[in-house]
Amino acid sequence: MQWTCPIRSGAERQPEAPALTFGGRRWTYRELDTEVGRWVAALRSRGVGAGDRVALLATNHVAVARLFFALGRVGAVLAPLNARLTRAELRPLAEEVAPRLTLALTGLADRLPGAEPLESFADTVNSPESGGVTLEPGTPRVILFTSGTTGRPKGAVLTEGNFRASARCSEANLGAHPAPRWLGTLPLFHVGGLAMLTRTAYDGGCLVLRERFVADDTNRAIDEEGVTHASLVATTLERVLEARRDRPVPATFRLALIGGGPVPTPLLARARAAGLLALQTYGLTEACSQVTTEQPDEADGRTAGRPLPGLEVRIAGPGGEVLGPGREGDIEVRGPTVMTGYLNRLEATREALRDGWLRTKDVGRVDGRGRLTVLSRRTDLIVRGGENIYPAELEAVLASHPAVQEAAVVGVPDERWGEVPVAFVATRNGAPLPEELGVWCRESLAGFKVPARFLPIEALPRNAMGKVERAVLRERALAA
Known part of the structure; x- marks a missing residue:
C-alpha cells in the first residue's frame, strides 16, 4: 500500500475547504498545499532527502505543520524535541538524533546550538515543488522521545502506517464526521498533538491550532469557531468548565477525549451535565496515541474503554501468562499503531516488543466487557x-x-x-x-x-x- 501527502490529496478533492487555522489566519487545502510545496523546495535545496532526520525545537506554530507535511513529501523524519527542556537536557537527545538539519523557533534557538530559525526557513523560496515521494506503511515519519520519568528518554520511531492506523481506528470508535474541526492545544512535540494534526488531514478536516491551552480561548473556540472535537486532560477539562461556569456547550461540539491519567468521576459527570461528552482514553507514545477509548454510546466514566477497533489489549502475569477478566497485571498492546522500535536502542526495543506485543509497563485489568481500567505504572506501584x-x-x-x-x-x-x-x-x-x-x-x-x-x-x-x-x-x- 502506498499513500501521497494528505494535504495534496485534500487540495485535489476539496481545494477550498479549511485545512488549518492559527493566529487568526486560515489556510484552505489549496493554500496549505502551496505552502508545503515551498517547504519541500527549501528542504531539498539543503540536501534533505529520504531517511534524513530533522531536529525541531518549537511550541505550536503553523510552521511546524508545514514542516511536518513537507518532510513526508521528501521522505525525511521529524524529531520534535520537548520545548520545556533545558539546553543540558536537549543536548544528548539532539546528539542521538544526529540530524541533517536543526530548526527552532526564534525564541528557543539559544537552547539548541546550531539551530536555524524555523519561521523564516522557506522565506526565500518562491516556486513550490509539486512532486513528492510516496509513503508506505513502514516509512518512518517521527522520532518522539518518551518523557523519561523512569530513566533516560528513548526515541520511539513511528511510521506513516502507525499514524494512518491510529486515525482509522479512532474514527471507527468515535464515528465518522463529515468535516471534523479538532482543537489543537496539545503540543506538536507530543504524540497527542501530532495525532490531531494527522487525523484531521487524513479525514479532510481542519485543525484549529493554538499555541497553548487557555481556558477562555478554548471556550471561545467551542462556542464561536465551530470546533467539533478536543483533546484535554482532567485539569484542563475542569478549567474549561470553571471558565464557562458550566454553561452548556453548543450542539456543534461533539466530544472531548480525556487522557493523561484517570479522571475523577464527579468531573466527568459535571462535564456531561453541561452537554460536554468527555470520553476517557488510555494511550502512549509507543502506540501512536490512543489504545483504548470509551465508546460514545456506552461511556460511564468508570473505565478507559475498550481497545480501538483493530487493536488488541491483554493483561499478562509475572511469567507472561495471559490473565482473565478482573485479574490485575501488565497491560500489553498489539496492532498496527505500535512503533517499530526505539532509535539506536536495540536492547530496549527487544524488551518492549515481544512476539508482536508492546509491553507498556503499565498495570491494569480488563473487565468482562473488554474495558480497560488503568491502575498504575509499574514504577508507581x-x-x-x-x-x-x-x-x-x-x-x-x-x-x-x-x-x-x-x-x-x-x-x-x-x-x-x-x-x-x-x-x-x-x-x-x-x-x-x-x-x-x-x-x-x-x-x-x-x-x-x-x-x-x-x-x-x-x-x-x-x-x-x-x-x-x-x-x-x-x-x-x-x-x-
Whole structure:
C-alpha cells in the first residue's frame, strides 16, 4: 500500500475547504498545499532527502505543520524535541538524533546550538515543488522521545502506517464526521498533538491550532469557531468548565477525549451535565496515541474503554501468562499503531516488543466487557507490607472530596512497612488542608491503603502533556 501527502490529496478533492487555522489566519487545502510545496523546495535545496532526520525545537506554530507535511513529501523524519527542556537536557537527545538539519523557533534557538530559525526557513523560496515521494506503511515519519520519568528518554520511531492506523481506528470508535474541526492545544512535540494534526488531514478536516491551552480561548473556540472535537486532560477539562461556569456547550461540539491519567468521576459527570461528552482514553507514545477509548454510546466514566477497533489489549502475569477478566497485571498492546522500535536502542526495543506485543509497563485489568481500567505504572506501584497499592485508586477517592482540587499519591521508603503512600493535595481556592482527609479515605479504602501523610501543594507538577511528575513529588515527600 502506498499513500501521497494528505494535504495534496485534500487540495485535489476539496481545494477550498479549511485545512488549518492559527493566529487568526486560515489556510484552505489549496493554500496549505502551496505552502508545503515551498517547504519541500527549501528542504531539498539543503540536501534533505529520504531517511534524513530533522531536529525541531518549537511550541505550536503553523510552521511546524508545514514542516511536518513537507518532510513526508521528501521522505525525511521529524524529531520534535520537548520545548520545556533545558539546553543540558536537549543536548544528548539532539546528539542521538544526529540530524541533517536543526530548526527552532526564534525564541528557543539559544537552547539548541546550531539551530536555524524555523519561521523564516522557506522565506526565500518562491516556486513550490509539486512532486513528492510516496509513503508506505513502514516509512518512518517521527522520532518522539518518551518523557523519561523512569530513566533516560528513548526515541520511539513511528511510521506513516502507525499514524494512518491510529486515525482509522479512532474514527471507527468515535464515528465518522463529515468535516471534523479538532482543537489543537496539545503540543506538536507530543504524540497527542501530532495525532490531531494527522487525523484531521487524513479525514479532510481542519485543525484549529493554538499555541497553548487557555481556558477562555478554548471556550471561545467551542462556542464561536465551530470546533467539533478536543483533546484535554482532567485539569484542563475542569478549567474549561470553571471558565464557562458550566454553561452548556453548543450542539456543534461533539466530544472531548480525556487522557493523561484517570479522571475523577464527579468531573466527568459535571462535564456531561453541561452537554460536554468527555470520553476517557488510555494511550502512549509507543502506540501512536490512543489504545483504548470509551465508546460514545456506552461511556460511564468508570473505565478507559475498550481497545480501538483493530487493536488488541491483554493483561499478562509475572511469567507472561495471559490473565482473565478482573485479574490485575501488565497491560500489553498489539496492532498496527505500535512503533517499530526505539532509535539506536536495540536492547530496549527487544524488551518492549515481544512476539508482536508492546509491553507498556503499565498495570491494569480488563473487565468482562473488554474495558480497560488503568491502575498504575509499574514504577508507581506502592507495596506496603506486601500489599499492592495503586495510586490511581487513592487519588480518585481524594478527588471526590468537595474541598480537593487535585491530588497525587507516591510511595516513600518506610522501615516498618517497606513503603507507605504519601498524598499531595491541592485544595480549591487555596483553602487549608481538610483535617478529615484520613477519615474520608477510610470510608472507601482499606486501612493499609490510607496515605500515611497528607502534604499541601499549590498545584501538582506536570509535564507538557499534563501527566503528574511523580519523581518530583517523591523527592519532595522524602525532603518533608
